[in-house]
Amino acid sequence: MSSADLQAVNAALDAVIDPNLEQTLAELDVPREVRLEGARALVELTLGYPAGRDDTLAKRIRDSLLVVEGINEVDVDLGWQIVAHPAANSAMAVPGVKNIIAVASGKGGVGKSTTAANIALALSAEGARVGVLDADIYGPSQPQMLGVGQQRPQIVGEGKAQQMIPIEAHGLQTISMGYLVTEQTPMVWRGPMVSGALKQLLTQTRWDDVDYLIIDMPPGTGDIALTLSQSVPVTGAVVVTTPQDIALLDAQKGIEMFRKVNVPVLGVVENMAIHVCSECGHKEHIFGEGGGNRIAEEYDSALLGALPLAMSIRKQADGGEPSVVACPDSAESGEYFAIARRLAARLWQANNQAEPVTVFEVD
Template sequence: MSTVNRAAVEAVLRQYTDPYLNQDPVSAGCVQAIDIDGGQVQVRLQLGYAAGLFKNGWAQVLQTAVENIAGVDRARVQIDCVVQAHKAQAQIPGLANVKNVVAVASGKGGVGKSTTAANLALALAREGARVGILDADIYGPSQGVMFGIAEGTRPKVKDQKWFVPIQAHGVEVMSMAFLTDDNTPMVWRGPMVSGALLQLVTQTAWDDLDYLVIDMPPGTGDIQLTLAQKVPVAGAVIVTTPQDLALLDARKGVEMFRKVHIPVLGVVENMAVHICSSCGHAEHLFGEGGGEKLASQYGVELLASLPLSMLIREQADGGKPTAAAEPESQIAMVYQELARHVGARIVLQEANAPAMPSITMTDD
């Protein structure tokens, strides 16, 4: 009978690649413990991103692999998801009770940025994370409608200082729209908007969030720069359509985040293809492959490609976005994949960040 040892177990684990970290569990540092008692093997892994819908299937795959090792009678693989706070821009203090801030941005309006932000937040929550969403699109706030929050709803105030975010579909939601009249446009200059928005960010009583998704206003102006320079953003997701004009503006968005040293986690391509509901014919109304070209140009991932779908629009307008309305649908699964990729990219960004050189002093 063969004797089982840790090296044999690790060798088997190295043969399998985590599809989100793009590494095997050993190289990715996910292995927390390997306990061997004769022919009984227990492996404990820890993922640094929210993956509640993925981890059980992943554990079963690895468990079967370990059980095929000569001398193993029985194996058990346990996987936990523990989201840690990751470094953001230097010199910017972290937000109270928020581990990671994810900015969802676009170079221009009308590309589905807010819909993407809402579904990303819902998908992260469904993966087991504690999630909040901040509607920073001051001139066109829409998250209240998307999350089905009744018009005229106002947040409670805690200790005469903190706004208490509104709960909807398991996500904490905060928006300037909750503090103003929905029918009155915000006729404010840039500095006024930036100041109000920063106050909203820092004076909201978030409840120990793993991720705070910020639905950024479109463009690369004063509001975007203020947020990027004052809020500790762990990474940004750029939303675009395949249309050449949208891609041109999306490139500006990527460049803006790079200039303020915020990692671009990847690109989401909306309205990639339209499939006729009558005949099933697929047609690329806004062009083809644009998101992939943009991602390739800047060396980032194409995180998701979503169709031009009436259902996505109807569910968002109805106050229950696709990730909540039809969580088992094919489109919802794309959002779940997006959520896992975003969480994993944040982990990888920190792991791949260049180390600061050490300075030593000598008497020479």
């Protein structure tokens, strides 16, 4: 083939739209290698986020190149390379962690912890190395949701050099205050003690080359949220809400808090968006409709996805096998996978636009 044909292939490739960011490959400046062998095009792309289970982009590339004159076969090899946020590169506040994502909510009861667990499991299934830190010191729920039970983390080192080895759960590296106390032990602590406990969980855990550390935040905008946001390089935040007006008001406060401490909100997840009757299939928006999309538009963010009010999600989380593990091919799990890919893609985009920052400690 002539060089003009290679130019035509690259031009067609430039126009392909990434399904998770709705931008062209040219706009995203995705690294590529294109070779031609007769009428066969071989394309290798390196994304900045994992997409091991989804073939939407590969299919779009094939469809686009097969209309190029002289091309009748297309091989697509999609790889990815997850890099650390510039702030983490400069500060190294949490060794062994490339990117920190806070999953937050303005109020309790909106499904934040269930969402955090399923997002983490989805990112892992897509091919990333993922850690989960349960930052809800007063009410840790990840040990139950991830089926860890009464395990205790191994302690290595001595004195100030002591570290905890994360407990593995469904392929995730996990740490939680729930591993260090019994289920019946209430944490009757004031704010400074809670903030200190969070810092210890972050910095005294031996994370092993984690691409994404998902932090399950406590509800609200109190001490833990402020400590986390201002003492470590948080790459971005995800805000979980229901469509209910009261929940949206609290979600707005959470978004405003992250904006005040210069943490980008990567997107909004609308939980309990719709209920489908298991008997007759009737669909009903019990808590309202479209609230997550409205708040995302108001704050120039994105609606990462909307999840149904489904008994299966609750049962699977309570049983220690969240939906993505228990039923990876279900419609609910499919939505979690889509949310995880969009989140990782937007984080990649944010990293490309970010500048190294100085992380400061909160007294």
